[in-house]
Amino acid sequence: MKSVLIVEDDPEMGQVLERGIAARDYAPTLVTDGVEALIQVSRQQFAAAVIDVMLPGMSGFEICRRIRESGSTLPVLLLTARDGIDDRVFGLDSGADDYLTKPFSFDELAARLRALMRRDAPEQWSLVSFGDVSLDAQSRRARVGERQLSLSPNEFLLLKLLISQPDRVVTRPEILDAVWGSPYVDQNIVDQYVSTLRKKLAAGSSRVAIVTIRGVGYQVEAGA
Template sequence: MALRVLIVEDEPEMAALLRRGLEAEGYVVDTAPEGVHAMTLANDRPYDIAVLDVMLPGMSGFEICRWLRRQDEALAILLLTARDAVDDRVKGLDAGADDYLTKPFEFVELAARLRALRRRDAIGGARVDVGTLQIDVAQHSVRTDGRELRLSRTEFDLLRLLAINTERVVPRSEILDSIWGSTAHVDPNTVDQYVSYLRKKLDASSTTARIVTSRGVGFQLIAPPRI
């Protein structure tokens, strides 16, 4: 069954271009020029992926993202932003976005990001424990000492990847390929940014698990035993 994508974009030419490209990739696509229309569509039918422009009339892409995330935790959300400021990226992640693209971008890059999001959903498995972390792969949830650790989809996928490879350092290139589906269209610094977001959340929790950096190579999740 074809996956259904919701595009929220107020520029008609851009919306039409994205629609044609994604339909050629085999997706079923609906478009909305602003937030109220998008919310109406999302109430009427389920979507697998949402592609949201940040700069929209009325509700911003961040606000729509928060609303969509409250309706469906499993929805994959990609933000399109004309600004590359770190604050915008952090705001998008905090709103519940899984990934973002900065305009202008090539359609092949967007398609690669969506394929990567689809692969994440295809990953099976049960539970992975690292120290006090309990990572439920099927439910996309993380708990430590009985408390839920709230992570964005991308933060969860990064933690899962590190958790199933605790015996080794995971190279940046492998992280890019596993989570974003490519090393060609993604800035390698993106990995460091997401590691930083995840590390702060781990450090603020009660877990014994920590992410360590192997300079010039990659990252490893370790969990010293409790005494």
């Protein structure tokens, strides 16, 4: 049974999440603050984490950022009462893989968790490279030349999808289906992830560019 970390300080919501996730055949571990969340991540192997943004002392954004700084690729779903684009971008920049707004249905939460836990089988491919970018499936490491590129699990899958087929335009529904497990997720999340990937590639001085094909999707190009 896959284990899911829940970080929620509200007792009622915590119990609701715990019961709902257990009912979907996951083993939930509930904690109420960021320090305990980081301790649990360091001690136990989780399949995913569901983290509330508004927490006392340490926000969900900060927890996620620290998880990524530790080198963990734990899939993280942030829960928030706010649905602004700035909040979503901030969440993705902190290393979150997905963002769900309260109130939500548990069917949707379960679907998001299943999508986060999806991973390409490593034996199907080992190393994918394009231009100065290379991705290693075994270690889940991304590099620009010799420089390591820090990516969340879904950022890794999105970049892999694009650079493994550079000669064609990859549509938004294709990206949603391959990375998030459903073509019916809000397509804006693709644009937000692409924006984040572009910043990370630029920060790594990569010559690979993700080009928008208006009305269709995205394609990669390798600059000189």
